Amino acid sequence: MxxxxxxxxxxxxxxxxxxxxxxxxxxxxxxxxxxxxxxxxxxxxxxxxxxxxxxxxSSPSSFSEDEQEVELGRLLSLLPEEMRRRVSDHRELQQLMEVVMDLGRKPLARFPSGDFVISEYPITVQDIEHATAQVGDFAIDNRAGISRTLHRISAIRNRKGTIIGLTCRVGRAISxxxxxxxxxxxxxxxxxxxxxxxxxxxxxxxxxxxxxxxxxxxxxxxxxxxxxxxxxxxxxxxxxxxxxxxxxxxxxxxxxxxxxxxxxxxxxxxxxxxxxxxxxxxxxxxxxxxxxxxxxxxxxxxxxxxxxxxxxxxxxxxxxxxxxxx
The missing domain is CATH 3.40.50.300 (P-loop containing nucleotide triphosphate hydrolases)
Incomplete structure (x- = not known):
């Protein structure tokens, strides 16, 4: 054939x-x-x-640095204070790709240079609830967003449907x-x-x-x-x-x-x-x-x-x- x-x-x-x-x-x-x-x-x-x-x-963006900072701040607000501070202090903050939060594991921030642990304490149920309370409803594909931003929040659920993990991807409009x-x-x-x-x-x-x-x-x-x-x-x-x-x-x-x-x-x-x-x-x-x-x-x-x-x-x-x- x-x-x-x-x-x-x-x-x-x-x-x-x-x-x-x-x-x-x-x-x-x-x-x-x-x-x-x-x-x-x-x-x-x-x-x-x-x-x-x-x-x-990278390429020059059509948005001002202040506007980009505000949008990124809305994503970081999903994180508890300590995690938010450690991400904000990272030298590659403007290249942040996503934040991963899995129940019982240390949270990670992903940058072009690699993964960075943003807390020595494992993620708790309260951490996940804090994040999910601030985003829209998750659709059937387990994706949600933050209104009028390009960020995407994707959920991992257990067999009972409870959210036990989040992938918070940074979205950017780049002219x-x-x-x-x-x-x-x-x-x-x-x-x-x-x-x-x-x-x-x-x-x-x-x-x-x-x-x-x-x-x-x-x-x-x-x-x-x-x-x-x-x-x-x-x-x-x-x-x-x-x-x-x-x-x-x-x-x-x-x-x-x-x-x-x-x-x-x-x-x-x-x-x-x-x-x-x-x-x-x-x-x-x-x-x-x-x-x-x-x-x-x-x-x-x-x-x-x-x-x-x-x-x-x-x-x-x-x-x-x-x-x-x-």
Whole structure:
């Protein structure tokens, strides 16, 4: 049996991005994007961009340092005083990635340089209750947020449904983080960014949404499954500019909301984070066939991961099986 790819992968362009992706104090490191496509394909597929890990770079933000400090302070307020002080005193405070709190274990703050213990005392039930009391309700995917910020709080539950762990991820809107994609964005190309969790895919598509809405005056609709692109609460974060945002009641309905966005709101661009199921991939293909620009992300390390994923391979043309004939 032979496997034939209708989309042989040709490396069209390789960008080497030296723009920082986090605040200015981070030493710049190289950040590569690889764009794959096929010049002769007629399939409704999108260019695929692979982000190499890690994306711990920085770029000038559209927000003042005071505004960034206020938003970070709202996340740190979830922590007891001693933990909050130790995080605040860390030299990499502005590059804080997330705080991990697991019942009975010492809490950790994660920075680009590694994990840092922020208390010698294990997390108690009271510590977790203190944090959860200050965030919105956890959805069916065990995610919650802090109103009008980009931070995400994810819960771990025991078999009885009690929360016994929290991952508090810092969210930042970074102006200029999508500058290397400007030519693709401007000419109306659909984009799919793939990479492992934490490399900055959501940060970039948020900036792409803002760029399309504000700079190119497009009608942009964000389908925001976990409120991670536009922030928690009913009023979107200013980081998405004038783009509109549709919230999704639960992740199982994401593909339906995608189609609803197209049919009800006449967008020129759809932005969506984390395409992960076959139904979502089919909806994305339908959107591309209708001539609507699609900007999306998916988890993966290499382009081969995407091709061999039966739920997502249609995004890059799919895999066809051809039997040899005598």
């Amino acid at each position: 032979l496997l034939r790819l209708p989309l042989p992968l040709h490396l069209l362009r390789r960008y080497e991005h030296h723009q920082p992706l986090l605040p200015n104090s981070v030493p710049p490191k190289r950040f590569n994007y690889h764009i794959f496509s096929h010049p002769h394909s007629t399939s409704p597929t999108v260019p695929v961009l692979r982000a190499t890990y890690p994306v711990d770079l 200029g983080s999508a500058k290397l994609l400007q030519d693709l964005v401007q000419d109306g190309s659909s984009l799919l960014l793939i990479g492992p969790p934490g490399v900055g895919k959501t940060t970039i598509i948020r900036e792409v949404a803002r760029m399309l809405a504000n700079d190119y005056k497009k009608r942009v609709m964000i389908v925001d499954t976990s409120n991670e692109i536009g922030g928690d609460g009913d009023i979107p974060h200013s980081g998405i500019g004038s783009a509109r945002r549709m919230q999704v009641p639960n992740s199982d309905m994401q593909h339906k909301v995608l189609i609803e966005a197209v049919e009800n709101h006449m967008p020129q661009v759809i932005v969506i984070d984390e395409i992960g199921t076959k139904l979502e991939a089919m909806a994305a293909s339908t959107i591309a066939q209708r001539g609507i620009q699609l900007v999306a992300t998916a988890h993966g390390i290499t382009i081969e991961n995407l091709i061999m994923n039966p739920s997502l391979e249609m995004l890059v043309g799919g895999i066809q099986v051809r039997l040899p004939t005598s």
